[in-house]
Amino acid sequence: MVKRNMKTYALATDAGDISYTDTKRYLWMASLAYALMPFLGIGAHALFGHQAWLALPLFVAYVIGPILDWWLGEDENNPPEEIVPLLEEDPYYRLLPMLTVPLHFASLIGAAYWAGTQALSWWGVLLLAVSAGIANGLGINTGHELGHKKTQLERNLAKIVLAVPAYGHFSIEHNRGHHRDVATPEDPASSRMGESIYKFARREIPGAFRRAWAVEDERLTRKGVSVWSWANEILQSYTVTFALQISLIAAFGWVMIPFLAIHNFLAWWQLTSANYIEHYGLLRQKEPSGKYERCQPHHSWNSNHKYTNLVLFHLERHSDHHAHPTRRYQSLRNFKDVPRLPNGYNGMFPLAYVPPLWFRVMDPRLMALPHIDGDMTRVNIDPDNKEALYAKYGVAGLNENLSATEAA
Amino acid sequence: MSSVHECPGCGYQYHQDLGDEHEGFAPGTPFDKLPEDWVCPDCSVRYKEDFQPLQ
Numbered sequence A: 001m002v003k004r005n006m007k008t009y010a011l012a013t014d015a016g017d018i019s020y021t022d023t024k025r026y027l028w029m030a031s032l033a034y035a036l037m038p039f040l041g042i043g044a045h046a047l048f049g050h051q052a053w054l055a056l057p058l059f060v061a062y063v064i065g066p067i068l069d070w071w072l073g074e075d076e077n078n079p080p081e082e083i084v085p086l087l088e089e090d091p092y093y094r095l096l097p098m099l100t101v102p103l104h105f106a107s108l109i110g111a112a113y114w115a116g117t118q119a120l121s122w123w124g125v126l127l128l129a130v131s132a133g134i135a136n137g138l139g140i141n142t143g144h145e146l147g148h149k150k151t152q153l154e155r156n157l158a159k160i161v162l163a164v165p166a167y168g169h170f171s172i173e174h175n176r177g178h179h180r181d182v183a184t185p186e187d188p189a190s191s192r193m194g195e196s197i198y199k200f201a202r203r204e205i206p207g208a209f210r211r212a213w214a215v216e217d218e219r220l221t222r223k224g225v226s227v228w229s230w231a232n233e234i235l236q237s238y239t240v241t242f243a244l245q246i247s248l249i250a251a252f253g254w255v256m257i258p259f260l261a262i263h264n265f266l267a268w269w270q271l272t273s274a275n276y277i278e279h280y281g282l283l284r285q286k287e288p289s290g291k292y293e294r295c296q297p298h299h300s301w302n303s304n305h306k307y308t309n310l311v312l313f314h315l316e317r318h319s320d321h322h323a324h325p326t327r328r329y330q331s332l333r334n335f336k337d338v339p340r341l342p343n344g345y346n347g348m349f350p351l352a353y354v355p356p357l358w359f360r361v362m363d364p365r366l367m368a369l370p371h372i373d374g375d376m377t378r379v380n381i382d383p384d385n386k387e388a389l390y391a392k393y394g395v396a397g398l399n400e401n402l403s404a405t406e407a408a
Numbered sequence B: 001m002s003s004v005h006e007c008p009g010c011g012y013q014y015h016q017d018l019g020d021e022h023e024g025f026a027p028g029t030p031f032d033k034l035p036e037d038w039v040c041p042d043c044s045v046r047y048k049e050d051f052q053p054l055q
Helices: A027-035 A038-046 A050-072 A081-089 A091-116 A122-147 A152-163 A170-181 A197-223 A232-251 A257-277 A306-312 A318-323 A345-352 A355-369 A383-393 A395-407
Strands: A008-015 A016-022 B002-008 B013-015
Touching: A008 A081, A008 A197, A016 A081, A027 A091, A027 A122, A027 A306, A038 A091, A038 A122, A038 A355, A050 A122, A050 A306, A050 A345, A081 A091, A091 A122, A091 A152, A091 A232, A091 A257, A091 A345, A122 A152, A122 A170, A122 A257, A152 A170, A152 A232, A170 A197, A170 A232, A197 A232, A197 A257, A197 A355, A257 A345, A306 A345, A355 A383
Parallel strands: none
Antiparallel strands: A008 A016, B002 B013
């Protein structure tokens, strides 16, 4: 049966006919709408006249978003493995992330135009910068989806969209650094138990840049090319950023300097928030060879909440993403028995911004995971809070450690 | 020694004859001369020792 407005894939196999209807097929266009969120505030301001309307995108993101995730609930549907190649080849799905690329440029330029041409007080400009920064933090998500793919077109578009929030080192840092080191103490983009998001950000933001530069330097050195050359893919993206943001300063004046600084930081902060909640406290074990075990599904926190997954190209099905980083968003699967977040990302972000609340909700969840089961030695823990956390949660792990030491 | 090795996770193939220009491995570089800590350049989640020889 083919339902209207939905696409059913059918495949005849030796074991019988397999069919799959992607009920989210057209809903994926939400990603396009979300990139244009600043225009919602600008439109409302133009219509109703008060600059407080510029806060409308923030209200949608942090109030409407979590309510929709709670109300619409979770989607646990998976495409059958046999159908995945059909989904991966479907040009419709490939097109959507590419189409969001110009929309992120539009949302920055549109918000900058409004900030530079309207009679706004300082907090009106601030609201515009924050809402554009949140929308273009989503540009990092688009860059993430595109940057993991194997075609040169998609990889180039990733560099271009990452230029909007001035984060051109992301593809290299994330693909070659974070995916390699995820859920280990060495990864600046994996948060530790007992580490607040504010402490994490001070480790993550500079650590990500340093690792990206080191990885690119190593590649270029092998090629016999200087890291200070056009072959450096980080500098390619930064060049687009420089041209774009200098043009905005030239067009709309000095107000663009604080506007762009806030915009860029807010976009980075969206990534920091996502990184913070995606692997909180999770730890890969070391094998006898000294290398870490391969990343397993229980090394990522997941959410199947419908609304934020549609906005984020299924980023919240994070375990499958780390198991198969080149798999496209439409094919990412829900796994049973993986660490689960109680709400989608837009609900979890504000929780992370209030560390005592975050620790209260997440620490017991972490300790109760089946593969941890109260064993602190299986947790990626903040060294500064180790003693306090052992005292609070770690009797089982501490006893084991002591008996291991005594036995040795 | 096989001249083609494949990543069991994502299907990336390293051909000795072609090397990998983007990664800085000249054509003719044998698989066993790649760095020991090398990971798949496409997915980064499979180590060198995970690669399967194809021919």
